[in-house]
Amino acid sequence: MYRAKKYGIKYQIYSHLMTKATLGLELEMDLRRALEGDEFELYFQPKIDTNSRRIVGTEALIRWLHPRKGVISPNDFIPIAEETGMILKIGDWVIQQACRQNKIWMDEGLLNVPISVNISPLQLWFGDIVKSIKEVLTQTGLPPDYLELEVTEGIAVQNEIQAIERLGALRELGIRIAVDDFGKGYSSLNSLRLFPADSLKVDKAFIDQLSIPNSEKNNQITKHIISLAHAIGLRVIAEGVESEEQFHCLKAFNCDEVQGYLFSRPIPEKEFRKLVPLQAT
Numbered sequence: 701m702y703r704a705k706k707y708g709i710k711y712q713i714y715s716h717l718m719t720k721a722t723l724g725l726e727l728e729m730d731l732r733r734a735l736e737g738d739e740f741e742l743y744f745q746p747k748i749d750t751n752s753r754r755i756v757g758t759e760a761l762i763r764w765l766h767p768r769k770g771v772i773s774p775n776d777f778i779p780i781a782e783e784t785g786m787i788l789k790i791g792d793w794v795i796q797q798a799c800r801q802n803k804i805w806m807d808e809g810l811l812n813v814p815i816s817v818n819i820s821p822l823q824l825w826f827g828d829i830v831k832s833i834k835e836v837l838t839q840t841g842l843p844p845d846y847l848e849l850e851v852t853e854g855i856a857v858q859n860e861i862q863a864i865e866r867l868g869a870l871r872e873l874g875i876r877i878a879v880d881d882f883g884k885g886y887s888s889l890n891s892l893r894l895f896p897a898d899s900l901k902v903d904k905a906f907i908d909q910l911s912i913p914n915s916e917k918n919n920q921i922t923k924h925i926i927s928l929a930h931a932i933g934l935r936v937i938a939e940g941v942e943s944e945e946q947f948h949c950l951k952a953f954n955c956d957e958v959q960g961y962l963f964s965r966p967i968p969e970k971e972f973r974k975l976v977p978l979q980a981t
């Protein structure tokens with residue numbers, strides 16, 4: 701900023717381009733230190749039952765508390781973690797922490813619901829996720845049906861058969877599978893046909909458009925995604941619910957669960973445990 705002021709607008713533009721180019725490399729080096737340095741933290745966002753408005757699940761969302769840059773969103777570092785292969789270690793850490801935390805809440809009697817973890821396609825393509833999850837469940841004592849994996853249709857881009865086999869093996873263990881960001885990609889229906897799954901999360905893009913003027917087309921699509929999912933035995937969760945209007949729409953469409961800022965943002969564990977008694981199951 702100091703130099704930008706000194707050299708004026710040209711420098712600012714140049715500096716912005718430089719930042720974009722070097723940011724990736726800088727973050728990559730920092731990522732390697734972050735795991736050892738205890739810089740990752742899980743935030744938690746409740747999943748709310750549409751009828752009772754009670755907590756019926758929790759999604760764990762990773763945050764990077766960077767010593768100089770502050771909180772970095774997963775959208776900014778997961779792609780770099782995937783490019784560098786670091787995602788495998790980070791992914792193991794997330795599963796381990798989420799299972800451990802959920803077992804603590806259950807033992808305390810604070811909350812007795814499944815925890816959902818987002819899985820990168822790379823975790824299904826490489827390594828042995830079935831074995832490592834089995835180990836984590838044994839070590840933490842978390843019952844398998846208290847863990848859910850959220851996967852996107854991206855898993856079917858490569859090694860499709862292996863990815864689907866592994867999801868099947870995990871589901872055999874009793875672990876739940878959710879299809880995340882449904883409707884956002886270009887092969888959503890195919891992923892529904894192929895993936896063994898228990899639930900479907902309707903992408904926020906559909907929820908954003910609910911109950912705004914001239915959104916009849918969007919409403920019909922959303923309504924029919926929900927009935928399609930129900931017809932093949934899946935539960936449906938709406939993500940990114942921000943208003944009562946959206947909530948009422950979804951309730952009218954028989955959506956089973958909702959998640960979004962209307963109920964809670966993803967928050968650190970300390971805050972989450974204060975929220976739970978207010979909305980406990």
Ligand code: C2E
Pocket residue numbers: 745760761762773774775778791794818819820850880881939940941942959960961962965966
């Ligand atoms: P996602 O799994 O689809 O998670 C939903 C995202 O929407 C989260 O962003 C959440 O904070 C945000 N969100 C929830 N409710 C609302 C709302 O009402 N309004 C708005 N505007 N946003 C809402 P977040 O935490 O930044 O995560 C972004 C994505 O990063 C996730 O999307 C997921 O794909 C990925 N991600 C997060 N944690 C992990 C992780 O541990 N491992 C992997 N592989 N990916 C992760």
Ligand code: MG
Pocket residue numbers: 759818850880
């Ligand atoms: Mg998710």
Ligand code: MG
Pocket residue numbers: 880881901903939
């Ligand atoms: Mg999602």
Ligand code: MG
Pocket residue numbers: 881904939
């Ligand atoms: Mg999403």
